[in-house]
Amino acid sequence: MTDIKTLDPVAERVQQDLDSLAEIRDPGAAGWTRTVFSEPYRASRDWVRRRMTEAGLTVHADGAGNLVGVLPGRNPSAPALVTGSHTDTVEGGGRFDGIVGVLGSLEVVRQLREHDLGLNRDLLVVDFLGEESNDYGLSCLGSRSLAGELTTEDLDRRDLRGVSLAERYLGFGLDPSEVLASAARFARRDLHRYVELHVEQGPVLEERGAAIGVVTAIAAIRRLVATFTGRPDHAGTRPMGDRHDALVAAAEAVLAVRQEGCGAPVHGVATTSRIDSDPGSPNVVPGLVRMYAEMRSVDTGWLTDAQRRLATEIERKAAGHGVDVDLTWSLDNERVGTSQSVHEVVGHAADAIGATWEPVPSGATHDAVHIARLCPMGMIFVPSRDGRSHCPEEWTDIADVVTGIQVHAATLIALDRLPDDAA
Numbered sequence: 334m335t336d337i338k339t340l341d342p343v344a345e346r347v348q349q350d351l352d353s354l355a356e357i358r359d360p361g362a363a364g365w366t367r368t369v370f371s372e373p374y375r376a377s378r379d380w381v382r383r384r385m386t387e388a389g390l391t392v393h394a395d396g397a398g399n400l401v402g403v404l405p406g407r408n409p410s411a412p413a414l415v416t417g418s419h420t421d422t423v424e425g426g427g428r429f430d431g432i433v434g435v436l437g438s439l440e441v442v443r444q445l446r447e448h449d450l451g452l453n454r455d456l457l458v459v460d461f462l463g464e465e466s467n468d469y470g471l472s473c474l475g476s477r478s479l480a481g482e483l484t485t486e487d488l489d490r491r492d493l494r495g496v497s498l499a500e501r502y503l504g505f506g507l508d509p510s511e512v513l514a515s516a517a518r519f520a521r522r523d524l525h526r527y528v529e530l531h532v533e534q535g536p537v538l539e540e541r542g543a544a545i546g547v548v549t550a551i552a553a554i555r556r557l558v559a560t561f562t563g564r565p566d567h568a569g570t571r572p573m574g575d576r577h578d579a580l581v582a583a584a585e586a587v588l589a590v591r592q593e594g595c596g597a598p599v600h601g602v603a604t605t606s607r608i609d610s611d612p613g614s615p616n617v618v619p620g621l622v623r624m625y626a627e628m629r630s631v632d633t634g635w636l637t638d639a640q641r642r643l644a645t646e647i648e649r650k651a652a653g654h655g656v657d658v659d660l661t662w663s664l665d666n667e668r669v670g671t672s673q674s675v676h677e678v679v680g681h682a683a684d685a686i687g688a689t690w691e692p693v694p695s696g697a698t699h700d701a702v703h704i705a706r707l708c709p710m711g712m713i714f715v716p717s718r719d720g721r722s723h724c725p726e727e728w729t730d731i732a733d734v735v736t737g738i739q740v741h742a743a744t745l746i747a748l749d750r751l752p753d754d755a756a
C-alpha cells in the first residue's frame with residue numbers, strides 16, 4: 334500500500350460554500366428545496382460552475398447536463414480519477430445530501446493546488462444532474478446517462494400532467510439525443526477509479542461512534558405496484574360480511590410489507606409509500622386501490638425470497654376479502670458491491686488520519702451505482718445527526734465534514750498512485 338498523504342481542509346471555506354449554496358433554494362417550498370429542472374436548481378448550478386472554476390478546475394457541461402471540472406494531471410493519457418456527487422435535493426430536503434461530496438471535492442482541489450501536489454492522472458470532479466428520484470420515478474439522471482443506462486423509453490415517460498422527460502430536458506436547455514449520446518462520448522475516456530464522499534443518511538455511524546463509513550455495497554431496490562380490484566358498493570347498505578373492499582385488502586398488504594422488512598436478517602427494509610383509493614367517497618366501499626411499495630437490501634438472496642413470500646401473502650389476504658390483485662415488480666437498481674482496492678485505500682486513509690471507521694452497507698442509492706459500470710468504485714460516508722436525511726433537519730457537524738474531506742483527499746492521492754492494472 335502506498336504511503337498516505339494527509340492535508341488539512343479549511344473548515345471556514347467549506348462552511349462558507351455550504352452556506353452560500355443553501356441560500357439558492359425554492360422560497361415557496363419547505364426546507365432546502367432544489368429539485369431537478371427547477372429554476373433554483375438552474376441558478377445553483379451556475380454558482381457551482383463558478384465555484385469549480387475558482388477552485389482551479391476547467392469546467393464544461395456535458396450533453397447529459399453534468400457539470401464536469403477537470404484538474405489536469407501530469408499524464409493526460411493515463412486513465413482518469415473521478416469523484417463527484419449531486420447538488421439537487423428532494424422537495425423539503427436538507428443542506429448536506431450530495432452537496433458534501435461536490436463541495437468537499439472542491440476543497441480537495443484547492444488543497445492540492447495550494448500545496449503544489451500535482452496528480453499523475455487527470456482528476457474529474459462531477460456534479461451529476463438530478464440524482465434524486467423525480468416525477469418520472471427515475472433517480473441518478475446524469476450518472477445513469479453516462480453509464481448508458483438511460484433509454485429512449487425513459488425519455489418517453491410522462492409525469493402526471495402529461496409532460497415527457499424529453500420535454501423537461503428541452504426546457505432545461507438540453508437536447509435529448511445529446512443526453513443519450515453522452516454515454517458513448519464518456520466511454521471514450523478511460524477511467525481509473527471513482528470515489529464519492531457522502532453523508533450516511535442513516536444512524537449507524539453515530540450509534541457506533543465512528544467518524545467514517547467505508548461502504549461495502551449499495552442495496553438493490555425492488556419496487557412494487559399492487560392493484561387491488563374489489564367491488565364498489567353502498568357503504569351504508571352493504572352488509573360487512575358481503576363486501577369486496579379493495580382498501581381493506583391493501584391495508585393487509587401494507588402490514589405484510591412491514592412484516593417482511595422487520596424480519597430481515599442482516600440488512601433489509603420494506604416500505605409502502607402511497608395508496609390511491611377509488612372512488613374515494615365517504616359513502617362507497619372502495620372498489621379499486623393502487624399501492625406503491627419497495628424493498629431494499631444488500632442481500633439479494635433475502636430480497637428474492639422476501640419478494641416471493643410477500644406476493645403469496647398479499648394474494649392470500651386479498652382472496653380472503655374477495656379482492657383480485659395484480660402485482661407488478663420492477664428493479665430500480667441491482668446490488669452493487671464496492672471495489673476491494675478502493676475500500677482498502679479508504680480504510681488506510683482513515684487510519685493514517687486517526688479517524689475511526691466502520692464498514693457499512695448503503696441503503697440509499699447513489700450516482701456511484703451507475704459509475705460502477707464504468708470503473709471500480711467506492712464511497713466514504715460521514716455521520717448524519719440522528720440518522721436524519723431528506724428532511725430539513727438533515728445535519729452533519731462541520732468537524733465531521735472536514736474529517737471526511739481529509740479522508741477523501743488522502744484517498745484520491747493514494748488512488749492516483751495505484752497502478753492501472755491493480756484490481
Ligand SMILES: [Zn+2]
Pocket residue numbers: 419430431464531699
Ligand atoms: Zn445523495
